[in-house]
Amino acid sequence: MAWFKRDTRRRATAATIAGAAAGVALALLGMGTFATHAAAAGSLGSAAAQSGRYFGTAVPTAKLGDPAYSTILDREFGMITPENEMKWDTTEPSRGSFNFGPADQIVSHAAAHGQKMRGHTLVWYQQLPGWVSGLSASDLQSAMDNHITQEMTHFKGKIYAWDVVNEAFADDGSGQHRSSPFQDKLGNGFIEHAFRTARSVDANAKLCYNDYNIENWTDAKTQGVYNMVKDFKSRGVPIDCVGFQSHFGAGGPPSSFQTTLSNFAALGVDVQITELDIAQAPASAYANTVNACLHVARCTGITVWGIRDSDSWRSGDNPLLFDSSGNPKPAYTSVLNALNAATGTTTGGTTDGGTTSGTTNGGTTSGTTSGTTDGGTTSGTTDGGSSTGGAGGGACTATYSTTNSWSGGYQGEVKITAGSAAISGWTVRWTLSGGQSITQVWNGTLTTSGSTTTVANASYNGSLQPAASTTFGFLANGSPSTPSLTCTGS
Secondary structure, three states: OOOOOOOHHHOOOHHHHHOHHHHHHHHHHHHHOOOOOOOOOOOHHHHHHOOOOEEEEEEOHHHHHOHHHHHHHHHHOOEEEEOOOOOHHHHOOEOOEOOOHHHHHHHHHHHHOOOEEEEEEEEEOOOOOHHHHOOOHHHHHHHHHHHHHHHHHHOOOOOOEEEEEEOOEOOOOOOOEOOOHHHHHHOOHHHHHHHHHHHHHOOOOEEEEEEOOOOOOOOHHHHHHHHHHHHHHHHOOOOOEEEEOOEEOOOOOOOOHHHHHHHHHOOOOEEEEEEEEEOOOOHHHHHHHHHHHHOOOOEEEEEEOOOEHHHOOOHHHOOOOEOOOOOEOHHHHHHHHHHHHOOOEEOOOOOOOOEEEEEEEEOOEEEEEEEEEEOOEEEEEEOOOOOOOEEEOOOEEEEEEEEEEEOOEEEEEEEEEEOOOOEOOEEEEEEOOOOOEEEEEEOEEEEEEOOEEEEEEOOOOOOEOOOOEEEEEEEEEOOOOOOOOEEEEO
16 A cells, blocks of 8 residues: 655744754753662563553555564554554545545554554545535534544454544644634534544543644643643543654654643543654754653653654654664664663553553662542542652642652642632642752752742642642652642742
């Protein structure tokens, strides 16, 4: 089958490339903050699995018959995304006539080799057969519902996560939805409708929104997607994850990439890097990207968009982990080392009809965190070595947990919950133990005075309805301990 080249507008923005210097600093921080495993895993998939994550790649049916290609695929990767075989023009070339043969070949290969499958993609404005664009609004709604239902039903029980809607936001800096047959005829509501339809078909598969150029936190497109996900979670629209395609220039991810991942995760969704490639494949840029994911507990996996440079949609940039002959590049080694350096097991969770669970075992800290996400409300308990502490102060309470630890440092998370009345802002204070110092905070504003640490809400997460919650996280030097927290609401 012909391989369809992707929209070249996916290439990295100038802002992404400009973040290179700050990105290298993040790579160095990430490399230094994880302890080394006693026995390093020898493949990307097995190394990622040590921290409860997956490492995958995009695959076309035509390459499965190439022994050199399939050898690398089955040795290195634990997750597969079909490049084009599940898109609308392949699966339903004429209305009501479905062709799942090419995708079935990939699914069968994955099943035979113990690999998970990511479904890509149910609703996308590109690679649509011509008959879709000519439909009236009512016919388009019916056709979209039927397409989602038929495809998800065919693959039910075989797909880990679906990219339900792909690339629905514009690139013009407006933060608004892009023009497409779905947007133009059905309006903004087509995205929510697609997710609700998908959940009605499969209660167990993760349902994801996937897009490119949403990695930089301050970009209008990023904020548009963030606000949509926040709205969906608040109203119970069934969304489980957000995919960040991560097609980067040679500078790698923007300096705010980890912040972006953390902020989305704080909404109660998993985050995943879904189509990673980096121009010229600098080892430090790849390590940067992987470490940003490793520092976010709900970043559950990474997928590169192809295996060898010759397989890439941007092959002229040599952006992948293996050269055209299938030899691992320095970027491969940097990624494998970063994955092997991740301490313990941090699982963002598997969603089965809205239930999220996972375990964290890192350094001297071990324990199990579980909770249920349903209709935008997240609750859970933390036991074992993931320490908790909390105190009421005015109109809110704060609860602490250690989400990761390593030799000389740790990652903490604080959950703020409003009391019986709504609040418009919150402030959490605690005293650091000897040797501790905060190096980074996300989803909050940090001030320190001696050993007293104060974190106030960010501009976007201060307002909480009664009993509603939000979180902020931080990285720190020193050994983790249970702090005595004071939360004050306003």
